[in-house]
Structures are given as structure tokens and as C-alpha cells.
Amino acid sequence: MNVLVILIPVSLILGGIGLVAFLWTVRSDQYDDAQGNAARILLDDD
């Protein structure tokens, strides 16, 4: 059971990294034009 002392903080930290990454995407306006971004990957020239 001692392994829990390591595993629980690890899972929390990994989740926290995901959360911080998501908050960063919100703050840098990456959800303003979801349809446009989906379509843009089909364009060759930028």
C-alpha cells in the first residue's frame, strides 16, 4: 500500500498538467472558430 504515496500524487500531477494545458488553450483563443480550424487543416497553403 505504500506505493499509493507515490501513485496518488503522480495521478494528480498528470491530471493537473492536462488541466493547465486546457486552461492555456482557453486563454489563447483557440475555441473562437472551431469550425474554421477544422476546415483549415485541409488547406495546403499556410
Added chain:
Amino acid sequence: MTAVCPACVAGPTPEDIAAASPGLQFSLPTIHCAACIGKIERGLATLRGVQGVRVNLSLKRLTVNGQVGVETVQAALTDLGFESYPLDAQALNTSRDDRERALLTRMAVAGFAMMNIMLLSVAVWSGATDATRDLFHLISAAIALPVIMYSGQPFFTNAWSALKVQRLNMDVPISLAILLAAGSSLYETLHGGEHAYFDAAVALTFFLLIGRYMDHRTRSAARSAAKELTALEVHQADRITDGAVQSVPVAQLAVGDTILVPCGARVPVDGVLQSQAALMDRSFLTGESAAISLESGAVLQAGEINLTAPFEMRATAVGEDTTLRQMAALVETAENGRNSYTALADKAAALYAPLVHILSFVAFLGWYVFTGDMRQSINIAIAVLIITCPCALGLAVPAVSTAAISRMFSAGFLVKHATALERLAEVTTVVFDKTGTLTRPSVAAISRLLSQDQAIAKALAQASHHPLSRAIVAALPDVQAAKISDVHEVPGQGVTATWNGLVVRLGRGAWLGADFDGLGLRVGATAPQMIEAPEALREGVLEALDDIDLPCEVVTGDTAAAADALARKIDLPVLADARPADKLGRLDALAAQGHKVLMVGDGLNDTAALASAHASIAPAAALEASRSASDIVILKESFADLPLMIRVARGASRLAHQNFTIATVYNVIAVPVAIAGYASPLIAALAMSASSITVLLNSQRIRWIK
């Protein structure tokens, strides 16, 4: 900021451009795919002075930065084959939507917490006991409590404001369930209890925030679209003081001011014509398709369009006293009636909220009376509150309406009013306006003219704002306009100019010296040639009428002759010579027969009818008053998708009802389990997730409605 490719380093960064100029904004209702984005961004980048072009596909909006004129961009867009409407950037208020962002952040935090607590809960469900279980519960509490305090705020504030005025809304049972679940779980945890509902409390918050976020997105899209339409209007007027022309906001005009009305502009206030003559388009106000010729001293109403040379007028009524504003005031009173419509979600909440509270209170009393165990009775009551699963109910309507409204938006239909979709689904009769809605001026058989005459006709027509002139220009897209000089427009008659030393004229037959009365073209001394000018149906009208499964009729302010011509073409009953009050009367008569009327119209004479109808639609080119009176604005030229939109609205209402049924079925199964005391946190979590996900998936079926 690092550039992805070396070429990007050379160009200015987007930040530089944004700082240089505010940018022009356009609404592009017809864009729909990657090819459109590429075509527009590449096409406009080659224009002189353009520094940056960015298309936003979700909002169907274009931003152009750089030293370039609105007309240049618009002409380029027309050449590329896209409809465009310039927007007033100031009226648009481009500040970012902070509430949407806050909701998204709260949702993310709740989602993160839910996943971590689930991880710990799985360990508890699979048999962790004693100290390990207590430790897991404590960690869960440490994550859940701050997250609930932060992410649950939207529900708590809404519930509190409802309770303050002594009313119940959907947020009251939600807040109660979240807070009680968290509170009792904390008590259980501290006393080494077996059941803690932290996962359920956080999952509830998370699922409900998804619904709240979707709801907000739909509404903010509608709000920004309404703002976009206001941005189409010009609120400036040219005042003449001591011979000098000065541009001032319409709000600053006073009675007695002399105002210059340029060609093609709307009359800003009521007044009297001071110039010799003028030709006005009153179709927006009265529905008459023919232009009206006025002489000095004639009365002008705000909203009329000057079709010919600029003229001067003296203001007699401004601000709230103009006929236009009085008409708008009439609309506002009519709108109050519509606001009394109760949305489906509110109806459900009104039923649901008291029922849930009574149910869980009865469960508490029952258990307390029979067992006398306070702690267990409270636990049962909380299990009932959680398991009745308001999350599926909170998702049932927003999930469907978000999907439906975005589907309609991609077809060029902009849903402005929150309950418009539900009301559109209920309509049983459709009433159309004629001028500007079903029909527009056009010229037929212009191709019979010699190509040289076509070139002259186009050149002359370009000089005028008369609807027929515009129709001529539109009918001759490939013709190179002839070079003409000394152009001037004779109000009420036509346009005259010099071409290769000959006098060329386009206008009324009588003015040209011909024996016909309609539109004609005369080159030099040759015989005048007649150009037929029937009213043409708007694009897609026939398809729409063919496809629609409801009784339709036309009510118009135009003359009986024009109405008959239309009636023959589309085979519908037409009521002619209808004044605004008559239109309203017809709608009331239909309503009295039990019909729910969908009104489609664009003019000021339709405004009262638009506002009082059960649901209403206006084209984007309509007057501001008409657009604000209507629930839905069609951004595209074509009406062909109208029946499809009615079907989508009906489908949405059907799916919303299905969602409520699904949620109810889950409750009917789960509530007895909870009351019997068998609802462990595991069962609560399963029931909640399963019903929410079913409801979300079911909503997506709106995409397949044909």
C-alpha cells in the same frame, strides 16, 4: 512568438497588424467550407493595401486589415462569388465574451476534478476498507470541496436570486443536491462512514456546466448576430448649416434643420422636400413596388429611400416623434405578448423542482419515522436528490437547440429569439409579404438588345439607385459598361448622358418620346426600345412553396393588379391593398381560427404583423425595425431552405421531448431504488452519466433531418 516557417518571419505578425488599424468586418452568410476560406483569403490578399485577411467560419465573418476601402473589398468578394454585408466595427463591440470563457474554465476544472475523484472512487467501490477508504475519501474531499465552490457558482447565484424573490427554478434543486451531497459526504468522511458522494456532486456540476456552456454559446451567437445586423445600419446624416455640409449622428438632428439626403440613402427623419423634385422608394413602408415621384413641399417619412439625385429636406419631426419610431414602439408592445410564451425547459422545471423536493422530503420522513436513524434518513434523502438527476433535464433542451440552431445558422438562417425554435415548430399557416420578400424588381429580355445597347444600358443604369437600374446591372453581369459622360439623373424620369457624341437616355417611355409607358432605352435619334420590367420571384421561392406542407397565403400593400400577377405565378391566395392594420387584422383573424401563424416579411408595413405573429422571419435586407421584430433572419438571398428549417425546428422539439422522456424513464427506474435505500454512490454515478450521455447523443440526431 515563434514562426512556423521562415517566410512568416519576414511578414508582420498578426499583433502588429491589429495594432495598426481596427480592421473592416464583413458578414459572409454563404461560406461553408475550407475551399471558401482559401478562396477568400487568397483572393483578398492580392488586393492593394490589404495587410491581413482572416475568415471566421463559425461566425461566418471576415476581418480585413490594412488601408483598403469597404467598396473595394465588397467588389472583390462579389467577383469571388460571395454575398457580403459590411459591418460597423464600433457597433459590433468586438470585446471578447468573458462569460463564455469563465464557463469553459469552470467546466474544465470540474472535469479534471471529476476524473481524479472517479479514480479514487473506483478503488473504494472495488473494496477498499478502513483507513485506506477514509484516506481516499479525504483526498476526494480535498479536491471536491474547492472545485464545487468554484465551478458551482453559476448555479448557486442563479438559485439564490430565484429564492430571494421567493420562486423556484431548475437551479434550486441542482444547488441543493450539490451542496447537500458535498456536505453529508464530508460528515461521513470525518466519521469514517462507508458512502461518500463526492464523485456524484462533482459529476453533477460537470455535466450541468456542459449544458450551461452550450446554452450560453447558442445565446451569445444569437446576440452577436443581432448586434451584427444593427451594425449594418448607418446612423449618420448630412446636415447643412450656412451652406456647409456636416456629417452628424441622426440623434443630434433638430426640427427645422436642413438635411442633405444623398442618392441611395434613407431619409433619416420625417420632413418636407425642399428641392424641386425627388423619386422615392416607399416599398419598405407601404409595400408599393412602384417608385413615387414627389414635388417640392411633399411630405417625407423616415425610412424612405432616395432613388435619384441628392435633395434637401427640412426636418419636421425627429427622434421619438418620427413615424418610424412610433411604428417601432408599436412593435415593442406587441413583443411583450410574445415574451409570455413559456419555454419547454421552464415548463419542465416548474413541474420538476417541487416534485423532487417533495419526493426527497417524503423519503426522509418515511425513513426517520420507521428507523429513527437521522443519519441514514438524511443519506437516503440526498441519494434521492442526486439520483433524480437534474443533469439530464438540464441538458435535454440546450443540447438539442444548440445542434439545431447551428444547423440553421449553417444554412443561412439566424435564430435571434431564445424560444423562436419552439414557436417555429408549432406553426400551422404561413403568411408572406410580397414586395421585397417574395418578389424583387427585375428586367426581362434585356438580352434581346444589341450588345452595344446593352453596354450603354449598363453604363446608364450604374449611375442610378432605382431598383430597376440595379436590376439591369444585375442582369448584365458580363457586359463591359460603355464609356459615357455628362451623366445626370432626372428625378422621376430617367438617366441621360452623352455617348460618342450622341445623347443616350434610359427611363420612362413617355420621357423618351416613345408610345409605350414602361422602361425604355433611346440611343441618339433612333427609335426608343422597350425593356420589359416584370417583378421576378426571389430565388428559391417556388421550390420553397412547393416543398412546404402548410397552407400559405400572401398579404401585400401593393395594388390589386400587381397582386394578381403574382397570384397567377405562384398559385396562392393573395390579399391586395392591405394597410399595416389590415395585415395585423388578417393575422388576428387567423389566430382566432386557432392557427399559429408564421409571418415572413421585410417592410415597415409588416413590422406590426411580424411582431404579433406566432413566429416570424425577415430577410437580411429588411429594415432594422422589421429585423428586430422578427425571430429569425435569413442571411441568404434564397428562400429554398425555408421548409427544411421548419422541419428542423419540428425535429428539435420532437428530440427535446424525447430527451425529457429518457430522463424521466431513468428517474422512474432509479428513484424507487434510491428510496428503498439501495442507491450506493456507484449506482448514482452510473445512472447520472448514462442518462446524460444518452440525452447528448440523442440530440445529435438533429443532423440527419432532411
